[in-house]
């Protein structure tokens with residue numbers, strides 16, 4: 001009888017996981033309104049039935065007893081509960097006050113993930129609010145994340161492409177560790193290996209795939225541009241490039257050939273610590289196999305002085321070997337056609353950082369539309385170029401995830417009014433004047449339209465409201481709709497429900513919420529992978545070709561060809577500093593159990609990896625007299641933290657790897673926010689000098 005009742009009330013809701021940016025298809029079993037089990041959707045083209053440990057812990061995450069349950073306002077050192085109505089009245093009156101007294105640009109929005117992981121339609125909804133309000137100052141992880149390679153690929157290929165490993169004969173994993181950062185891609189790479197593809201891993205760490213690789217190159221962090229240029233040197237000097245493609249479809253190849261003569265494998269060995277013979281072997285293997293693709297990690301190569309040029313060099317490697325727009329190479333999938341949501345005509349000023357990093361903001365009339373967040377703390381603290389009075393943080397925890405944590409804290413403490421919207425009480429939320437409880441991804445509907453962009457899979461799916469918002473939390477869309485109403489912005493936010501809004505968004509695609517909800521809950525293929533599209537439309541660059549030599553970069557005063565730039569702190573660029581701080585600190589690598597600073601409160605995940613660890617090669621540990629499990633102090637010019645040592649042969653000597661996101665050992669106390677990457681202003685988080693002592 002009991003089991004019959006159970007079956008009767010059990011329903012399965014098909015949704016998309018929102019615990020990282022990938023969006024795996026997820027079945028959620030709901031029994032009498034309570035979620036009881038999750039599993040991967042077998043027919044979902046991204047994850048094909050598999051969920052990573054984070055996804056499998058989604059129910060624990062959503063039902064965590066430490067969720068923010070009601071709006072909180074500051075009283076003295078603590079908080080007291082308030083109502084949504086009072087809280088939004090408070091926010092709207094502050095928004096009006098600062099706009100009147102200091103101009104709307106004195107209000108800054110910081111948006112993050114994952115409560116915003118609803119794709120374009122959710123993120124743009126928030127930005128639309130700021131467009132109407134009149135502040136150009138909306139910042140996001142783009143200032144240290146994906147945007148570097150997106151802009152570099154666009155400037156080179158005219159578009160952002162991703163690798164298609166399952167069809168490749170050679171795959172290079174370059175600063176990418178899919179077992180931890182991109183779990184659904186493990187199967188795709190494995191599929192290629194099963195068919196006989198060769199694998200090259202380029203990473204100072206011996207990641208799981210390195211054990212299956214034909215070749216493992218371990219460059220010194222921050223020197224990947226030199227390595228890529230060395231590979232181009234081998235490919236061009238040995239005539240291994242695709243002559244037909246190069247001749248017809250590239251601009252500036254001859255200049256490149258001359259330019260890379262300086263990057264002989266021997267010189268590259270001096271810079272990168274990768275033996276010259278391995279540089280040659282990697283280049284020859286990659287050029288000989290067709291199709292071939294490079295999976296560039298997100299951040300690993302970007303957060304370095306030469307990060308922009310590294311991404312350009314990778315795009316060039318793909319192009320000169322004839323591996324763009326081909327199955328198994330670099331591909332672009334159709335984007336879902338959606339209604340415009342941003343209101344660029346309302347933007348009267350450019351955001352902070354747009355003048356200093358103009359290509360980060362806009363390129364060839366394509367508005368990326370963000371300022372460089374790494375300049376924000378200084379702007380707040382100095383009041384220059386104008387005062388910043390209010391910051392509204394949505395789904396972001398900059399105190400743990402942005403570099404130079406001490407300065408970030410000082411800056412957020414200095415603003416007059418700080419609002420944080422999040423699922424849990426984060427370190428950043430603890431500083432706030434007002435904390436608003438957001439719903440988890442299982443309690444809201446939104447559109448996952450990013451499978452093509454991120455995974456090269458032309459697909460679209462609706463994330464469902466599996467259960468009603470828990471406690472007094474609200475989904476993002478409701479927060480912004482209601483705040484817009486309080487501000488009198490109804491003209492721009494006319495929708496009465498999320499369904500109505502998403503139907504507006506979906507209109508150009510021909511899809512509807514009803515269709516995606518009732519007929520295709522598992523999602524639906526949309527468009528195609530645009531193989532060989534250059535043959536029909538060329539490349540969307542000013543020359544119509546792959547721009548190996550970039551006149552755009554030249555006009556802006558940057559290097560028109562990729563170059564290696566030493567990290568600001570390195571044994572080569574600053575040998576004196578290296579005497580005091582002889583080790584290279586690299587930060588930000590992913591751990592499968594967590595996402596940035598999130599999920600450490602979920603016991604089943606935390607049990608797997610209870611504390612922050614400093615990974616050090618045993619030879620390095622010996623040199624400094626420290627051993628496995630011992631507490632050490634790691635120190636940089638910015639500060640010091642105490643952390644436990646994990647000795648492992650999986651990291652090259654002389655390098656310390658510490659992950660980010662830990663309250664107890666916040667590695668961002670050690671990092672610098674100062675922009676190093678010339679073109680987009682990213683800081684150099686992958687290569688900074690440090691020293692260790694026994695704690």
Ligand code: SF4
Pocket residue numbers: 017018019020021022023024047050051052053054055056182183184
């Ligand atoms: S990889 Fe894991 S966390 Fe990311 S979407 Fe898939 S199941 Fe969720």
